[in-house]
Amino acid sequence: MSSIDGEMVIDCHGHYTTVPQEHATWSTRLKEALEAGEQAPPYPAMSDEEIRDSIESNQLKMIRDRGIDVVLLSPRASAMVHHVANAEFSVGWAQACNDIVARVCDLFPGVFFGVCQLPQTPQITNRNAVVELERCVSDLGFVGCNLNPDPSGGRWNSPPLTDSSWYPLYEKLIELDVPVMVHPSASRTAALHSTGAHYINADTAVFMQLISGDVFDEFPSLRVIIPHGGGAVPYHWGRYRGLAASLGRESLSEHVRSNIYFDTCVYHQEGMELLFRTVECDQLLFGSEMIGAVRGVDPLSGHHYDDTKRYVDALALPREQRQKVLWQNACEVYSRLGARLRGGESAESRP
Amino acid sequence: MSSIDGEMVIDCHGHYTTVPQEHATWSTRLKEALEAGEQAPPYPAMSDEEIRDSIESNQLKMIRDRGIDVVLLSPRASAMVHHVANAEFSVGWAQACNDIVARVCDLFPGVFFGVCQLPQTPQITNRNAVVELERCVSDLGFVGCNLNPDPSGGRWNSPPLTDSSWYPLYEKLIELDVPVMVHPSASRTAALHSTGAHYINADTAVFMQLISGDVFDEFPSLRVIIPHGGGAVPYHWGRYRGLAASLGRESLSEHVRSNIYFDTCVYHQEGMELLFRTVECDQLLFGSEMIGAVRGVDPLSGHHYDDTKRYVDALALPREQRQKVLWQNACEVYSRLGARLRGGESAESRP
Secondary structure, eight states, X not given: OOOSSSOOOEEEEEEEOSOOHHHHHHHXXXXXXXXXXXXXXXXXXXXXXXXXXXXXXXXXHHHHHHTOXXXXXXXXXXXXXXXXXXXXXXXXXXXXXXXXXXXXXXXXTTTEEEEEEOOXXXXXXXXXXXXXHHIIIIIXXXXXXXXXXXTTSSSOOSOOTTSGGGHHHHHHHHHHTOOEEEOOOOOSSTTSOIIIIIHHHHHHHHHHHHHHSOHHHHOTTOOEEEOGGGTTTTTTHHHHHHHHHHTTOSOHHHHHXXXXXXXXXXXXXXXXHHHHHHSOGGGEEOOOOBSSSOOSEETTTTEETTOHHHHHHHTOOOHHHHHIIIIIHHHHHSHHHHHHHHTTOSGXXXX | OOOTTSOOOEEEEEEEOSOOHHHHHHHHHHHHHHHTTOOOOOOOOOOHHHHHHHHHTTHHHHHHHHTXXXXXXXXXXXXXXXXXXXXXXXXXXHHHHHHHHXXXXXXXXXXXXXXXXXXXXXXXXXXXXXXXXXXIIIITOOOEEEEOSOTTSSSOOSOOTTSGGGHHHHHHHHHHTOOEEEOOOOOSSTTSOIIIIIHHHHHHHHHHHHHHSOHHHHOTTOOEEEOGGGTXXXXXXXXXXXXXXXXXXXXXXXXXXXXXXXXXXOOSHHHHHHHHHHSOGGGEEOXXXXXXXXXXXXXXXXXXXXXXXXXXXXXXXXXHHHHIIIIIHHHHHSHHHHHHHHTTOSGGGOO
């Protein structure tokens, strides 16, 4: 295990997708109970061993195989389903999802750090999200959150992230000094495949929202991670430079420098090369989206599609750039993570 | 001017965005009249000179500057607004837009060839689209059409393009032997910037729709052009290969080989290089989306962002590949264009 002084690998984009079945089943029972006007059903008891088993043979095995030291773990994104049921469901379900992620973090200290799901609901203000964010960061020790820019699941009827209705959430993010990763949940429409279209499209849409508005003038320390390699943005970097210029931004790179970051969830070498040729290393955080959208082994390489570290390794980056992307940027952007790792919290200090 | 035997440059993606103002104004009057239960207002008279002027100092000047010989010209995409008003509006407006494109093609024979807008309406079957497609191809000599995969303008409430409700349109496309470019219109939601998000997202969404279904088994000769360099797809080619594998497709390249094409509307060199490294030349059609989304001059290069021929030129492709991308593929995919160019129709034969 590497230390904070040497090389280290932090995966900023991990989802707990191998959660015990009782947890997933409970969400259906919660929804049914609330719809019937009944009280929430009791949350199922799960032993530490059951949770440990769900991780050890999956996420933990994978990260050890790949040489990853630390994972920022958030609840399964497709299961957030902010468009289902109502605000009460969303609060109860987010709490349960975040609590079980917190148990994983407690069971594997120094390896998993929590990133929370927010209890969002379409066209409802973000008060519930602010409360849950505070609970997760202050009580559970989480280091960031995932924000769904389209809680409707594909209808895109929420205001853009530059709208002031989002500001209370940004104020809390800044007060707590945590960043936000933009991440939708499952699509509710057959026209938008969740992991093959809606996720990537949300990345692209949010980048365009953010360069169209002045939210970073209002919140200069707001830090937004756009996952999946920034959606379509690096591939269309010229288009975005041109659009930014037409909006009066002198330099797109300058505009996003201190506020927008992309992860490295791009599943082929050519794509990864484009990302690094287009976006400065200071803006990039290593990530794999594991265990997530694409779980197979690429017959062309013999390795998992989402083993993104191999593509980064193959870039043969200068050491300084490599360190930034693999862990230093993550420690800065997720400043609470950085503080804890600098404080000596690591897998080596596990009891 | 080059000939069909030598080098030639066909831009498969041009929009008539410099149309005389009376045309645009008429759409508002048409909408208001229909809403008031009145008859459609008379379409404004425009002289040939007025139309010629709108092209000569814009599109024609640009293509001559850039060394483009032929443009597939379609109505302004953002103005199709299939979500506005009702089916009657959509029919009247599409006819007017296609008629004025036809006038441009007649005024500049051998240079502009028509691609039609379809009178679509959210959640309405495609009968009107079939009728207008037939009119444009059979009566006006058009060589292709643009299909909006989301006539709602961002709500994504139409079935995916693999749904059988689209089949009557595909049957007509095949009967007429014309291809279809997938192209949305303006977004109706502030969350989705039209040219910076909705267009690119539609490309990505449709590619995922098409690899999820079996529409090409049903319609083996259906030819679909996905514009804007394929949206996010080439950048995330590994993701799509992995998703295709999980859907039981042995080879993504094989699956799309005879049916899906991308244009080259990518506005920086690195992006263009990725496109050509990822997608076979047989699948690529030169395009610029001109005069369109990004009209400025890139201060880094001193040339227009959308002068895509410069990026293709800089690839220094082998002659055979270059010819395919610059014109041969377009002549095959838009087979009616190919037949007319082989028949000697060119700007040189202008009266």
